[in-house]
Each structure stands twice: as structure tokens, then as C-alpha cells.
Amino acid sequence: MESLFLFSSFASLATFTFCCFAFLPSFIASSYPIFKHSIYPNFTASHLQFVDYNGAFLGSVNGTFMASIIGLSQSPLSYYLSIIHKSTNTIIWTHNPSTPISESSTLLLTINGLFITDASNNLIWSTPPFNSPVRALQLLETGNLILVDNRNVSLWESFNHPTDTIVMGQNLDVGRSLYAPAGPTNLSTGDYRLTLSDKDLIFQWRDQTYWMLSMETNAFKHSNEPLSYMAMNSTGLNLLGDDGSLVFQVNLNFSSFRIAKLGSDGRFRIMSFIGEKWVEEFVGPEEYCRVPSACGQLGLCNIHEASCSCPPGFDRRSDDKVGCVPTDDSLSLPIGCNPSGNLNSTSISYVKLEDWMDYFSNDLAEPVKRSVNLSICQDLCSMNCSCLGFFYGNYSGVCYLLENYLGSIMSKSTREDRIGYIKTSSASSTKNTFTKKEDKFPMVAMVLIPLFGFFFLLTIIGIAILWLRKARPSKLEDAMILDRQNSLSSSSELNIISIPGLPVRFDFEELVSATENFETEIGSGGFGMVYRGTMPDETVVAVKKIKNFGTRGKKEFCTETAIIGSIHHVNLVRLKGFCIQGNLRFLVYEFMNGGSLERTLFGTGPVLQWNERLKIAIGTAKGLAYLHSECQHKIIHCDIKPDNILLGEKSSVKISDFGLSKLLDHHDNSKLLTTMRGTRGYIAPEWLTSSGITDKSDVYSFGMVLLEIVSGRRNCTLMTQRSTGITKDANGSNGESISTLSLEPGWVYFPAMALEMHNQRRYLELVDQRLEGRVRSEEVEKLVRVALCCVQMVPEFRPTMAEVVAMLEDRLPLREPRVDALNFLLSFGGRLSRHAPD
Structure with a gap:
């Protein structure tokens, strides 16, 4: 009897100990050793045995990982077969998160596999059937739990069933x-x-x-x-x-x-x-606000402060811990479809969201309809019991439905084309709340009022006919012509707003007000003038007034604008919207407060440090790589130069003016451009022949810009003091000393000098002397070699922009440029010394 009492006491103590430790996953980080690295069939583990092994029954060879039954503090307490990283108690795998087990469950290893059963021997979880018997269960040092057969062939692995x-x-x-x-x-x-x-x-x-x-x-x-x-x-x-x-x-x-x-x-x-x-x-x-439930159902997430509130028309109730509900107590959010597939309430109304609000899925979801009006979009939601709201594109005519579940609403720092509406319902009314509540009119009123209206309408029509008969024919003809012109204009506008993906269309008066009548010019180029503007929400924008638009119609302009507006990349300036005013065309871009690389690199301001130059080079290359091979419509920029590389906050770099060549000239073949565009000094040799222009032409231009980033001066520089070797660029700014490339007094062509210094491996003589030795030779060598590879005469010899990025980021070995494909630089430099550029 005494021995029975002792055994009972020991069992109770063991059970108590396990339950206490089970609430704390940290128990598996015990200093006790793990004795087993493999276990074999006919292994059985109950909760008492888990205590014997201090919670873990299997360990990897070096003790990095452990297989264990852990208990988490839920109600009721739930246990999981898990693999844990020992040093940090981090769970990397569980048997099936949806089927936790209890403390009465048993773990079994047989020749047929791994099984977990409950106290009544009912199966909770198991591995699948195998064609050969199991020899052992092992935990590898990688954290992979595996079952192997007699030939040590893997039958099952936890790695193939991630959680x-x-x-x-x-x-x-x-x-x-x-x-x-x-x-x-x-x-x-x-x-x-x-x-x-x-x-x-x-x-x-x-x-x-x-x-x-x-x-x-x-x-x-x-x-x-x-x-x-x-x-x-x-x-x-x-x-x-x-x-x-x-x-x-x-x-x-x-x-x-x-x-x-x-x-x-x-x-x-x-x-x-x-x-x-x-x-x-x-x-x-x-970005915190990109997470769908960041602020709960219909919670408004502020992207600037990562804070939560409710949109106007909604608030949080003390008894609602999920999200926001309508402020009007008579309204509620619909609860979806009833079992018969119909809406639970027949009364529907919509609460409009502010213009600066958007939904997390709109940028990624396909619209349910395109080229429809607002009323059709609303009807699509009203007739769909699973629809809880919708967003409509004012100018693009696209319709997005929010179905089944509502996540958080995002604030936007910029004006968006989409406008949102949230569906609400009221069980107290049987009519759509968009319409007025009916009163019970007397039958006499229901007859007399329509009759009175009919006679009143006849009277108005008669008066109008008498007036028209008295009018002069010329006035009538003028009115008909004006009506026809208005109809044609309206038809044209309808064609424009039905183009899918069209960005925000601004009124001309909005741009006049934002730019203070185009007062502040911040740039100019082959495509037109650029002005600084401030929108009513204090957003600063850059407004480009397009010149030389040619004969392209409104619809063609809007089609290409929609393509440009759909392109989003961290290294591309985002198109916010457009404006058409008569024959005038405007594009509205995000504003880059750092100005252009041209101003920063060649100006008199602070000197760009080497790490900043490298970031600019990589960012520009990534933007071009995206245009060439990653966006839906391949785009060749055709005018890569420092003026079109813009800088912003936190060393951000973005390419501007992409897609404008396609916008201004219609091409039947989007992959091959033959129109002569670009800026002298950056255009590829094939532009000067009848050869087609491809993405490799942009690669050439990028190579020329890369050489300017290295030297800190324009590629064509005027030498005014030959004896001291001091140079001045075309603007008269001091450059650096040069000691090689003997040219006639006048102009120095830096690409030719870079080729000669590359051949002699004297890279530091090419770097901007204002950096005062704060750069290593191998860092300069990387940029110079990549640049020379880009400016080779034969387009096929040049790398793609994706390869350029990989070389700049040290993910691909540097190529060796072909000297025979670069000798044209030397001859061009010689001619340039005798004929100064315009």
C-alpha cells in the first residue's frame, strides 16, 4: 500500500510539473541535454514521457533544433507537435496549426508513419501512407524533421509541409x-x-x-x-x-x-x-497601412502617422471591437447573403468616402467592369448580396467591388481617380434609401397631379414652337450648328473617359491656380516647359506643358497617357494626371525636391559623395531595366541624360520623361523606333544611320551618363589652360587636371580619355578630383568598365540594363569591354578637338 501511494504521488507530481511548464514555451530552452537524435518504430510518448525529456523528445546533432510538444496559453490549453529553434525558442514548424492536441494525446511512431491520437485512440493527425516501412524519425541540423526507410531514403519531410x-x-x-x-x-x-x-x-x-x-x-x-x-x-x-x-x-x-x-x-x-x-x-x-486589417474593418489608416481612425460617417462603438460602423444608428453594415443567396435586408444606401481615401486591394485587383458609368457600378453592387461597397474610376470608368469582407481604408497623399462608396442597410425600411420615403397620397391626388403636369408640359412646348417660328433662319441654323458641335465634343469626351487606366484628369483652371499662372519654371527640354505647382491639398507637383504635339488626337493622347500612368516603380517619376485644354496638353508629375542630376553634378552646390553617385547609378539602371523588360508595355526612353534623372529625399533617384517619345509619335512597331530624338552627346551611333533604335540605345546613353557621374563633369570639356592641365566645361566651371590623351588645344572628350585610362588601368585619374581621394581605385574601375561596356559601337555587344544592375550590385562579374568596339571614341575625340560642339 505504501509503494502504491508513493507511485501515485510521483505521477501526480509529474503531471503537475508538465502542466506548469507547458504554459511557458521557454521551458524547452533548458540546459538539460537532448539525448536522442533519432527515434525508432514502436516509440510512444505520453505527456508523462514528455516531462521525462523536459518537453523535447528529439534534437538535431548540434542541438540547434528540437522536436517537442509545446503548450500555449489559450483557453483551453492547446498543445502542438513543433520544431523549435532552441536558442531563441522560435517555432519554425507545427504538425497542423488548425488541429491542436490536448495533454491526454499520444504521439506514436510505427513502421507505417507518425501518428497523434486522443485519449479515446481517435486519430488527430498523421503522415500519409508510404510504400516502404519506416526505419527512423530524425531531426536534421537544418531543422527538417524526416522519416526514412531502411535504405535511408526520405519518406516524408516537414520541409515539404511548411506552416x-x-x-x-x-x-x-x-x-x-x-x-x-x-x-x-x-x-x-x-x-x-x-x-x-x-x-x-x-x-x-x-x-x-x-x-x-x-x-x-x-x-x-x-x-x-x-x-x-x-x-x-x-x-x-x-x-x-x-x-x-x-x-x-x-x-x-x-x-x-x-x-x-x-x-x-x-x-x-x-x-x-x-x-x-x-x-x-x-x-x-x-508600409503599415498596406496591411488589410491594420485598423480593423473600415478603419482609416493614416499613411503618414501609421495611426487609425474612422472615415467621416463612421465611428467606433464601445461594444464594437472589430472596426468602424455607421454613425447613423438607423444604418448598419450589411451582413452579406442569407442561406438562399439573397441580401438579408432590402433597404440599401451608400456612404461616400472622401476623395483622398482608397482600398488596399484596388491597385492589385481586376475591376469587375470597365468603361461603365457610376450608376451601373452602383447597380452591380446593389444586386450582389456579397458586395459590401465599391470604388469607381471617374475618368477610367472602371468598377471595383468590395466583396465578402471589409478591410481597412487607406489615406492617400495624392488625389486619386477612384471614389469609394460603402454599402449600408436598414431593416426598418423596405425601399432603397437613395429614394425618398413614400407617403400614402389620396387617389384623387395621384390622378390630378400627373394630369396637371402633362398639360403644363404641352403649354411650354407650344410657346417654344411659336418662338422658334418667329426667330430668323440664320439664328436657327447657328443653334443647330452649335448643338451639333456640342454633341461631337460630348462624344469625344465620352471616348476619353472610357479609356481603362486613365489617371486623374485635371481642369485647366486647377493647373493655372496651382502654378500661379505658370509663374515658376523649373525645367525645360525637348518635350516642353516644366512648372512648379501646389495643389489645394498642399501637394507639390511638376506640371509639364507639352510642345510639338503634332496631329495626335485626344483619344490617342489619352491612350498613351494611360499606359504611362499605369507604370509604377520606385525609380520612375510617377504621373499623377493630365489636362487637355483645346490644343494644349499637360502632364502632372510628382515633384522631386532635389532637382536634376545635371544641376547637382555640374552645379556649384555641395559635391556628390561617391556612395551617393553609386546609388544614383544603380537607381537609374533599375528604372531603365524596369522600362525595358518588366513593365507590361516595353518602353524605350530615347533621351537618357542628367537632366532627366531627378533626385529627391533620402537619396531617392527617379527617371523622368519616360514614354514621351511614344506619346508624341505614333509607331506601328513599339519595339523598334526610327524617329531621331535624344540629346547630342548621349545618342547612340545607330541613331546616325538608318539602323533601328532599340533598348540598347538607352544602354549607350546610360553609359555616357555613368562616365559623367565618375568625372563630375560633362563628357565634352573645354581645355583653356593647356600648360597647367586645368579644364573648364562648357559652362565655364572648373574641372580637374588631366595628364593624358594628347588632343589639339580646345575640347577634351572624356569617353576617349576613359578608354585610354582603362587600357592603362589608371582609374583614379578619371575620378572627380573634388572627392579628394575619398574613393578606391577598384570602385572607380567598376563604374568605368560598366560604362565602357555600355557605349560599345555594336548594340549587340552592350549588356542589357538588367545585367548592368547586376554588375553594379556585384551580383555578376564585371565584363571586359571590347577595345575594337570602342576605338571610335578616340577618332571622335580627335575630330571633336578641331570642331567645338555647339
């Missing part, structure tokens, strides 16, 4: 997903999902896309090959094709171990294990 995390060495194949947990201590599947498609890494909230990896400024696209899988290595996150070729890449600092995790907040984080802790390296989406 919310992937680690180095683990692939996420196309079609597979990561599912965010419902909360920090609730591992059941939440509302966020990350899926790898054959085109992109897609972020979704309740099946609505809110982000893609290609939208990240740090994600570089190498090719358009279909994706096959995603993996991480020591240098970053990679999306690869079938043959292992790199398609997308997020470059990160070197790390020996990192993980990527989709959090319960809907954000994807990449973290490296440095100094016994996780260091966050990447988060996407970076």
Missing part, C-alpha cells in the same frame, strides 16, 4: 503557401496567406491580394522566366526557375543562418540569427 516559416535550405515550391497564425500565442491558421505563383510571391488576406514581392524596392527582377521555387541562402531571398536560374532576388547581408516568417500581423519578415538573437533584415509590406 508560417521557412529556413535556409528549405524550398517553397510554386503553388505552396505559408499561413500566418491567428495570434502570437494562437497557432491556428489566421487570415493571411503567402503563396508562390509562377509569376510572383503573392500576399493575400481572405483571398484578396494586398502585396506582391515585385512591389518591393529591394526585390530585383533578373528575368521573365516562370518561377519554380523560393529559397534562402547566406546572401538573401531568391525566387528561381526550373533550371535554378535567378528570377527575383532580395539582396541581404551575409548571414550563416536566417529564417523567413509570415506573422499574424500579415507582414513577411526575414531575420538573421546574430549575437544570440534575431535581427530583422526585411519586412514586407514595409
Whole structure:
């Protein structure tokens, strides 16, 4: 009896101990050793045995990872079979987040696989059937839990069934997903999902896309090959094709171990294990308001302050912890369809959102209809019981429906074409609240009022006919002509506003007011003058007045404007809108407060440091690479020069005037341009012949700009003091000393000098002397070699802009430029010395 009492006491104590530790996942970080690296069939583990192993029953060879049953503080307490990174207690895998187990569950390993059963021996979770018997369960040092057979062939791997995390060495194949947990201590599947498609890494909230990896400024696209899988290595996150070729890449600092995790907040984080802790390296989406439920249902997320409020017409109730509801107590948000598929309430009204508000999915979702009017869009939502609101494009005529679930509303810093409406319902009325409530009129009134109206209308028509008969024929003809002109004008306007994707159309009076009657000119070029403007919401814009528009009609202009307006990239100046006033054409762009590279590089202001020059070079190259190979409509810029490279806050760099050559000249073949455009000194040699203009012409222009970035002076520089070697550029600004390339007194052609210094490996003699030695020779060599590769005579010898970016970012080895394809620079430099440029 005494021994039975002791055993009972011991069992009770063991159970109590396990339950206490189960509430704290930190118990698995115990200093107790892990005894097993493999376990074999006929292994059974109950909660008492988990205590015997201090919560963990399996460990990797070096103890980096442990397989354990952990309990999380939920009600009721839930347990999960998990793999944990020991040093940080980070869960990297769980057996099935949607089916937690209880403390009475049992873990079984048999020759048929791994099983978890409840107290009644009912199956909760298991591995699939196998064709050969299981020999062992092992936990690898990579964190991969595997079942192997007698030949040590893998039968099942946890890496092939990810939950919310992937680690180095683990692939996420196309079609597979990561599912965010419902909360920090609730591992059941939440509302966020990350899926790898054959085109992109897609972020979704309740099946609505809110982000893609290609939208990240740090994600570089190498090719358009279909994706096959995603993996991480020591240098970053990679999306690869079938043959292992790199398609997308997020470059990160070197790390020996990192993980990527989709959090319960809907954000994807990449973290490296440095100094016994996780260091966050990447988060996407970076913008807080891009997360669909950042502020709850219909909560308004302020992008500037990352704060939450409610839109006008809505507020938060003390008993509503989810989001915002209508301020009017008689209205409520519809609850969707009833079991019969109909709307639960027949009374529908809409609350209009402010013009500066938008919805997270509008930029990524396909509209349900195009080229429709507002009334049709509204009807589409009203007749759809799953529709909870809609957004309508005033000028583009596109209609987006918000169906099934409502996320947060985003504020916008700029005016948008889309206007939003949120559906509300009221059970107290059976009529659509867009119409007035009916009163019960007497039958006599219902008859007499329409009759009176009919006779009144006849009287008005008779008076009008008598007046027209007395009018002179010439006036009648004039009125008919004017009516016909108005009809034609209206028809033209309808054609314009029905073009899909058209950006905001500004009134001419708006631009006159914003620019103070085009008072402040901030730039000019071959396409027209640029003026600074301030919109009513205090947004500063750049207004370009197009000249030499030619014979293109309004519809053609708007079609090309829609293409330009649809292009969004961190290194391209965004088109905000346009204006048509008679024969005048205006484009409204975002304003770049740093001015042009031309002014910064060649002006008298602060000297650009080398790291700033490199950022400008890489940013410009990325923008061109996007235009050439990544946007939906391939665009050749045709006028790359420092004037068209604009600088902004935080060292941002953006290309302007892209797409304008296509806008001003109609081409039947978008891939081949033959019109002579561009700026002297930057145009490729093929422009001077009958050869077609391709994207390699932009590569040549970029190479010329890159040489100017290195030297800090224009490529054609006037030498005025031959004896001292001091040069002056075309504007009279002091340049640097030169010691090579003996030309006739007059003009020095820097590309020819760069070729000669490259041949002699004397790169530091090419760098801007104002940097005073704050740059290493190999850094200059990289830019000079890339530039010379770009300006080779034969277009086929030049790299693509994607390859240029990879070389500048040290992801591709530097090419060696072909001297025979560059000798034309020397001959051109000799001719230039005898004939100063205009």
C-alpha cells in the first residue's frame, strides 16, 4: 500500500510539473541535454514521457533544433507537435496549426508513419501512407524533421509541409503557401496567406491580394522566366526557375543562418540569427497601412502617422471591437447573403468616402467592369448580396467591388481617380434609401397631379414652337450648328473617359491656380516647359506643358497617357494626371525636391559623395531595366541624360520623361523606333544611320551618363589652360587636371580619355578630383568598365540594363569591354578637338 501511494504521488507530481511548464514555451530552452537524435518504430510518448525529456523528445546533432510538444496559453490549453529553434525558442514548424492536441494525446511512431491520437485512440493527425516501412524519425541540423526507410531514403519531410516559416535550405515550391497564425500565442491558421505563383510571391488576406514581392524596392527582377521555387541562402531571398536560374532576388547581408516568417500581423519578415538573437533584415509590406486589417474593418489608416481612425460617417462603438460602423444608428453594415443567396435586408444606401481615401486591394485587383458609368457600378453592387461597397474610376470608368469582407481604408497623399462608396442597410425600411420615403397620397391626388403636369408640359412646348417660328433662319441654323458641335465634343469626351487606366484628369483652371499662372519654371527640354505647382491639398507637383504635339488626337493622347500612368516603380517619376485644354496638353508629375542630376553634378552646390553617385547609378539602371523588360508595355526612353534623372529625399533617384517619345509619335512597331530624338552627346551611333533604335540605345546613353557621374563633369570639356592641365566645361566651371590623351588645344572628350585610362588601368585619374581621394581605385574601375561596356559601337555587344544592375550590385562579374568596339571614341575625340560642339 505504501509503494502504491508513493507511485501515485510521483505521477501526480509529474503531471503537475508538465502542466506548469507547458504554459511557458521557454521551458524547452533548458540546459538539460537532448539525448536522442533519432527515434525508432514502436516509440510512444505520453505527456508523462514528455516531462521525462523536459518537453523535447528529439534534437538535431548540434542541438540547434528540437522536436517537442509545446503548450500555449489559450483557453483551453492547446498543445502542438513543433520544431523549435532552441536558442531563441522560435517555432519554425507545427504538425497542423488548425488541429491542436490536448495533454491526454499520444504521439506514436510505427513502421507505417507518425501518428497523434486522443485519449479515446481517435486519430488527430498523421503522415500519409508510404510504400516502404519506416526505419527512423530524425531531426536534421537544418531543422527538417524526416522519416526514412531502411535504405535511408526520405519518406516524408516537414520541409515539404511548411506552416508560417521557412529556413535556409528549405524550398517553397510554386503553388505552396505559408499561413500566418491567428495570434502570437494562437497557432491556428489566421487570415493571411503567402503563396508562390509562377509569376510572383503573392500576399493575400481572405483571398484578396494586398502585396506582391515585385512591389518591393529591394526585390530585383533578373528575368521573365516562370518561377519554380523560393529559397534562402547566406546572401538573401531568391525566387528561381526550373533550371535554378535567378528570377527575383532580395539582396541581404551575409548571414550563416536566417529564417523567413509570415506573422499574424500579415507582414513577411526575414531575420538573421546574430549575437544570440534575431535581427530583422526585411519586412514586407514595409508600409503599415498596406496591411488589410491594420485598423480593423473600415478603419482609416493614416499613411503618414501609421495611426487609425474612422472615415467621416463612421465611428467606433464601445461594444464594437472589430472596426468602424455607421454613425447613423438607423444604418448598419450589411451582413452579406442569407442561406438562399439573397441580401438579408432590402433597404440599401451608400456612404461616400472622401476623395483622398482608397482600398488596399484596388491597385492589385481586376475591376469587375470597365468603361461603365457610376450608376451601373452602383447597380452591380446593389444586386450582389456579397458586395459590401465599391470604388469607381471617374475618368477610367472602371468598377471595383468590395466583396465578402471589409478591410481597412487607406489615406492617400495624392488625389486619386477612384471614389469609394460603402454599402449600408436598414431593416426598418423596405425601399432603397437613395429614394425618398413614400407617403400614402389620396387617389384623387395621384390622378390630378400627373394630369396637371402633362398639360403644363404641352403649354411650354407650344410657346417654344411659336418662338422658334418667329426667330430668323440664320439664328436657327447657328443653334443647330452649335448643338451639333456640342454633341461631337460630348462624344469625344465620352471616348476619353472610357479609356481603362486613365489617371486623374485635371481642369485647366486647377493647373493655372496651382502654378500661379505658370509663374515658376523649373525645367525645360525637348518635350516642353516644366512648372512648379501646389495643389489645394498642399501637394507639390511638376506640371509639364507639352510642345510639338503634332496631329495626335485626344483619344490617342489619352491612350498613351494611360499606359504611362499605369507604370509604377520606385525609380520612375510617377504621373499623377493630365489636362487637355483645346490644343494644349499637360502632364502632372510628382515633384522631386532635389532637382536634376545635371544641376547637382555640374552645379556649384555641395559635391556628390561617391556612395551617393553609386546609388544614383544603380537607381537609374533599375528604372531603365524596369522600362525595358518588366513593365507590361516595353518602353524605350530615347533621351537618357542628367537632366532627366531627378533626385529627391533620402537619396531617392527617379527617371523622368519616360514614354514621351511614344506619346508624341505614333509607331506601328513599339519595339523598334526610327524617329531621331535624344540629346547630342548621349545618342547612340545607330541613331546616325538608318539602323533601328532599340533598348540598347538607352544602354549607350546610360553609359555616357555613368562616365559623367565618375568625372563630375560633362563628357565634352573645354581645355583653356593647356600648360597647367586645368579644364573648364562648357559652362565655364572648373574641372580637374588631366595628364593624358594628347588632343589639339580646345575640347577634351572624356569617353576617349576613359578608354585610354582603362587600357592603362589608371582609374583614379578619371575620378572627380573634388572627392579628394575619398574613393578606391577598384570602385572607380567598376563604374568605368560598366560604362565602357555600355557605349560599345555594336548594340549587340552592350549588356542589357538588367545585367548592368547586376554588375553594379556585384551580383555578376564585371565584363571586359571590347577595345575594337570602342576605338571610335578616340577618332571622335580627335575630330571633336578641331570642331567645338555647339
